[in-house]
Amino acid sequence: MNQKRKIRVLVAKPGLDGHDRGARIIARAYRDGGFEVVYSGLHQTPEEIVQAAIQEDVDMIGLSSLAGAHMYLFPRVVELLKEKGADDIMVCGGGIFPEEDIPQLKKAGIKEIFTPGTPLAEAVKWVKENVEPRT
Amino acid sequence: MSIADKIIAGEIRAVARLIRDIDDMVPEAREVLKDLYPFTGRAYIVGITGAPGVGKSTLVDQMVTHLRKAEKTVGVLAVDPTSPFSGGAILGDRVRMQRHSMDEGVFIRSMATRGYFGGLTQSTKSAIDVLDAMGKDYILVETVGVGQDEIDIVRSADTTLIVLIPGMGDDIQALKAGILEVGDIFVINKADREGADRTISDLRLMIEMDEKRYENGWKPPILTAQAVFDKGIREILDEVEKHATYLRSSTERQSGIKYEKVRNELAEMIKDKVVHDILSDLIQSGEFEEAVQLVLQRKLDPYTACDNIISKRLKRGTK
Amino acid sequence: MFAKETLQRIEADNKKWQELFQESVSKAPERLERFSTVSDRLVKNLYTPLDTKDLDYAQDIGFPGQYPYTRGVQPSMYRGRLWTMRMFAGLGSARDTNRRFHLLVNEGQTGLSVAFDMPTLMGYDTDSPKSRGECGRCGVAIDTLKDMEILFEGLPIERITTSMTINPPAAVLWAMYIVMAEKRGISRRVIGGTIQNDMLKEFIAQKTFMCPPKPSMRIIADTVEFGTKEVPRWNPISISGYHIREAGSTAVQELAFTLADGIAYVEAALERGLDVDSFAPRLSFFFNSHLDFFEEIAKFRAAKRMWARIMKERFQAKDQRSMWLRFHTQTAGCSLTAQQPYNNVIRTALEALAAVLGGTQSLHTNSLDEVLALPTEEAATIALRTQQIIAEESGVAHTIDPLGGSFYVERLTKDMEEEAFEYIRKIDEMGGMVAAIEKNYPQMEIADAAYNYQKQIDSREKTVVGVNKYITEEELPVETLQIEAELEEKQIQWTNQLKNSRDSRKTKEALEKLGEAAQGDDNLMYPILKAVKEYATEQEICDVFRDVFGIYRDPGVY
Numbered sequence A: 001m002n003q004k005r006k007i008r009v010l011v012a013k014p015g016l017d018g019h020d021r022g023a024r025i026i027a028r029a030y031r032d033g034g035f036e037v038v039y040s041g042l043h044q045t046p047e048e049i050v051q052a053a054i055q056e057d058v059d060m061i062g063l064s065s066l067a068g069a070h071m072y073l074f075p076r077v078v079e080l081l082k083e084k085g086a087d088d089i090m091v092c093g094g095g096i097f098p099e100e101d102i103p104q105l106k107k108a109g110i111k112e113i114f115t116p117g118t119p120l121a122e123a124v125k126w127v128k129e130n131v132e133p134r135t
Numbered sequence B: 001m002s003i004a005d006k007i008i009a010g011e012i013r014a015v016a017r018l019i020r021d022i023d024d025m026v027p028e029a030r031e032v033l034k035d036l037y038p039f040t041g042r043a044y045i046v047g048i049t050g051a052p053g054v055g056k057s058t059l060v061d062q063m064v065t066h067l068r069k070a071e072k073t074v075g076v077l078a079v080d081p082t083s084p085f086s087g088g089a090i091l092g093d094r095v096r097m098q099r100h101s102m103d104e105g106v107f108i109r110s111m112a113t114r115g116y117f118g119g120l121t122q123s124t125k126s127a128i129d130v131l132d133a134m135g136k137d138y139i140l141v142e143t144v145g146v147g148q149d150e151i152d153i154v155r156s157a158d159t160t161l162i163v164l165i166p167g168m169g170d171d172i173q174a175l176k177a178g179i180l181e182v183g184d185i186f187v188i189n190k191a192d193r194e195g196a197d198r199t200i201s202d203l204r205l206m207i208e209m210d211e212k213r214y215e216n217g218w219k220p221p222i223l224t225a226q227a228v229f230d231k232g233i234r235e236i237l238d239e240v241e242k243h244a245t246y247l248r249s250s251t252e253r254q255s256g257i258k259y260e261k262v263r264n265e266l267a268e269m270i271k272d273k274v275v276h277d278i279l280s281d282l283i284q285s286g287e288f289e290e291a292v293q294l295v296l297q298r299k300l301d302p303y304t305a306c307d308n309i310i311s312k313r314l315k316r317g318t319k
Numbered sequence C: 001m002f003a004k005e006t007l008q009r010i011e012a013d014n015k016k017w018q019e020l021f022q023e024s025v026s027k028a029p030e031r032l033e034r035f036s037t038v039s040d041r042l043v044k045n046l047y048t049p050l051d052t053k054d055l056d057y058a059q060d061i062g063f064p065g066q067y068p069y070t071r072g073v074q075p076s077m078y079r080g081r082l083w084t085m086r087m088f089a090g091l092g093s094a095r096d097t098n099r100r101f102h103l104l105v106n107e108g109q110t111g112l113s114v115a116f117d118m119p120t121l122m123g124y125d126t127d128s129p130k131s132r133g134e135c136g137r138c139g140v141a142i143d144t145l146k147d148m149e150i151l152f153e154g155l156p157i158e159r160i161t162t163s164m165t166i167n168p169p170a171a172v173l174w175a176m177y178i179v180m181a182e183k184r185g186i187s188r189r190v191i192g193g194t195i196q197n198d199m200l201k202e203f204i205a206q207k208t209f210m211c212p213p214k215p216s217m218r219i220i221a222d223t224v225e226f227g228t229k230e231v232p233r234w235n236p237i238s239i240s241g242y243h244i245r246e247a248g249s250t251a252v253q254e255l256a257f258t259l260a261d262g263i264a265y266v267e268a269a270l271e272r273g274l275d276v277d278s279f280a281p282r283l284s285f286f287f288n289s290h291l292d293f294f295e296e297i298a299k300f301r302a303a304k305r306m307w308a309r310i311m312k313e314r315f316q317a318k319d320q321r322s323m324w325l326r327f328h329t330q331t332a333g334c335s336l337t338a339q340q341p342y343n344n345v346i347r348t349a350l351e352a353l354a355a356v357l358g359g360t361q362s363l364h365t366n367s368l369d370e371v372l373a374l375p376t377e378e379a380a381t382i383a384l385r386t387q388q389i390i391a392e393e394s395g396v397a398h399t400i401d402p403l404g405g406s407f408y409v410e411r412l413t414k415d416m417e418e419e420a421f422e423y424i425r426k427i428d429e430m431g432g433m434v435a436a437i438e439k440n441y442p443q444m445e446i447a448d449a450a451y452n453y454q455k456q457i458d459s460r461e462k463t464v465v466g467v468n469k470y471i472t473e474e475e476l477p478v479e480t481l482q483i484e485a486e487l488e489e490k491q492i493q494w495t496n497q498l499k500n501s502r503d504s505r506k507t508k509e510a511l512e513k514l515g516e517a518a519q520g521d522d523n524l525m526y527p528i529l530k531a532v533k534e535y536a537t538e539q540e541i542c543d544v545f546r547d548v549f550g551i552y553r554d555p556g557v558y
């Protein structure tokens, strides 16, 4: 039926951060954008996030962090994906980041960073334009 | 290594991707499934079904813990509904089981119905085969929160658990026709809440009324559980074990069940394949769009359009 | 509140006026299709005495300091004493935060309020693998009594009160505070302050988790009982709507869920056999002040009236003080923007004004850099100045409840009260707040409201200046606070040193005693105090709870 592949995304909350308003809104926006979304729940270690991403075979992990521990947690997720040979899974992040951290995060392999005020439509559009579901 | 070999060797990434391919109806996936078939048939499959929010995922999570303690490996397939508006879905079952994500002996996969009715996805049966071939001892399949008609799970599972909660008195009456007949084990979860006794006695009454059906067969036990508090789980697994023993106890019964299963499975598969092949062919050739336009412009009624297409197709098919 | 004939006349006049209004908008249409509050409540074009017909002045409004306390819980309100200016602060190490406290007190702040870092909030030490990367980033890192001693060095805690935003490990941090004070020769009967200690709203909104709801309620009941007997000037719970609102609820949901939490705590204490009037006067509340000016004022007024009614009618309290809803307020962090951050000063000023007109007892004002990082000294000082200007320049504190009698505000107050009581009825039917939380009921209501609000911003139905309207391209115009990366290592070493120097046999004994108490029914505060004194770390104590009571995980409702 020439059905197009569905995009699958894991929305994940790494670390002790409990700010989940944004992550849960993004999860709903992704659903309404037509993606299949797995939500990790709060307080996940990078290891748990990567395992879930692999088992769920997602195209992208969307990390949400507002509590300032992103400089350890985000690169760690990318590193673990590499270790598991799963670095074709794209990683992006959203939340609160000091300006000077953003280039460093991108250098560490985070594909895009979304900051407060991002319209939901923009977050959805970015996935549609940048995440190639596997062929 | 071929994909099938990787899966038999238990490579998680390969398993995950094959399930995705099956879900996305990638034609090559079928070929892998053919290779895997000889390695299936070893896992024990338990279906967990019941209305939304009764605690299916929590129950599965606890069952996994207990099975792991008994050194069994476990695969979990958890189905959630696709939004009919956007085609998207939030797959919320995994959260309840996420604490097992670091356990190598557990594989959890969330799936979306993608418009398929029956409480499962079109791909569930094949996904079960994949987890079976990868060597999981038990495969737990959580259906979407279902009503009474959506009970496809019984065709795939060896044992079907029906989960209810206290205070569903009226609903139980309604269940009578559908779910009640297909349950191998009934679990009244959330027994910490008021009314569990009442629900048990209602249910028991209903089963007794149907006494004849169970005369020389399996009479479904009614158990209570408190999944969040890890209570009653051991007993559920004991009953699953008993049911498995029962199924094995008579070769006649066993082969009867197997026969039914293969029959159903094959019929479903043919149906899916015919629909899929014909429809995608029609779309590709442009015939489908043509017919749509004709109906749209009211030049043709949809019944005739359908008959025309089918008769043309079938003729061509038999050539 | 008006004579019948007067109302009849107004009714006729109102009809005429509405025609006039319609005529006018038929020529030039209304500016908006829908006029609605931040919480999406529809607002009429005009409010008149007709809208307050069902109100009785004595029964519904009354006088300040008199039942039902709609106009204020104290007779003199701000004519006597202004609200406490209490800035929420915490960053980096205990030393860093101590410095910030001194600055704020020197600038005229009148109460202290501690923000802890994520590991401390969750009951982990800095050296836990779970704490990697988090030390000091969201507040101050406290591992042991020693850190608590440094945190309050040189601060006059015998006369200034301290509020601590801490929940699952509240009993532990409180014990550290008590022991710290006593080591300085200040009796526990003298110190004053608040621990947040409100686990129900954690499950609903803030999500610092440790143990499941039932044992959590037991620990809280222990602290209430202990406080009632031994620390008479302390508020052992701050029943919080702030976080509920920040998680995305409407104003009515904030009101309803907070008071429903309050009801659950009162019931838990009553089950202990405590007399309602022995503890209820020490229950305090904490609300949000969002941008919808009148809706917020009405919410505060409704809260006071509702709590008075609940305490009197539902719990048969006799002591007036049991009926007082005393509350702290924080302006709405979620209303602030990263874009054009100076605008946040204005937003915060409006929100602070609403809190004052609503009669708050204490107030935190957010800084202009709220969306960027923890506040810098400069930003926090401006936020404090905002309160001082409202208090001492604007004149709004000269008279009590100046908006009492406003047709709009009184109507809103009444409507919000009714809607909130409807929610409370629903929660009662579910079997109370603990049961409702287990059903994820409040969580889902809030998630729906939050998504709805976000979509209204996206579609520009709700304006956020600088975000979806009046957008400018800009370089970030403000400096932000940095937390040094080496802090984590230093803090781990520091705590290790302390662990090596303590009498480890005594620490171990104290922890074992605590475990025994947790398994039984004894009040946990006493063994916690013992363990703290022996320099048991926060996590060592919390691990005992996790072992005995189990761990609560995020149900992840979306």
Ligand code: B12
Binding pocket: A011, A016, A017, A018, A019, A020, A021, A022, A023, A025, A026, A061, A062, A063, A064, A065, A066, A067, A068, A092, A093, A094, A095, A096, A114, A115, A116, A117, A118, A119, A120, A123, C090, C115, C116, C117, C118, C121, C137, C138, C139, C165, C205, C206, C207, C208, C242, C243, C246, C247, C332, C333, C334, C335, C336, C337, C369, C370, C371, C372, C373, C374, C375, C454
């Ligand atoms: C709401 C809020 C809370 C609520 C959280 C409720 C909840 N369940 O989420 C409450 C009141 C409970 C709270 C508590 C605390 N908070 Co707070 N909080 C905020 C606040 C005001 C708004 C965050 C928010 O929800 N915004 C609305 C949502 C919709 O926006 P968002 O999350 O930014 O998401 C958008 C984008 O960022 C992006 N996005 C986000 N994630 C993702 C993911 C993907 C994949 C994508 C594509 C996009 C994306 O898209 C979204 C839509 O535009 C911020 C400051 C601010 N204004 O941003 C502080 C803030 C995050 N909090 C802070 C702190 C310190 C705390 C506490 C630690 C305080 C304490 N010491 O006690 C606690 C800890 C709570 C906990 N368990 O973690 C600090 C963090 C400091 C830092 N990072 O340097 C902040 C920045 C405030 C400050 N300046 O001090 N907080």
Ligand SMILES: Nc1nc2c(ncn2[C@@H]2O[C@H](COP(=O)(O)OP(=O)(O)OP(=O)(O)O)[C@@H](O)[C@H]2O)c(=O)[nH]1
Binding pocket: B051, B052, B053, B054, B055, B056, B057, B058, B059, B093, B096, B144, B145, B189, B190, B191, B192, B193, B225, B226, B227, B228, B229, C438, C439, C440, C555
């Ligand atoms: N009181 C009580 N609550 C329970 C029990 N088991 C599960 N729950 C709670 O019920 C809610 C729903 O549980 P789930 O396991 O997600 O239910 P589900 O049937 O999988 O839900 P869907 O997949 O959405 O249909 C959660 O908040 C659980 O914590 C129980 O034994 N007692």
Ligand SMILES: [Mg+2]
Binding pocket: B056, B057, B058, B092, B093, B142
């Ligand atoms: Mg489920």
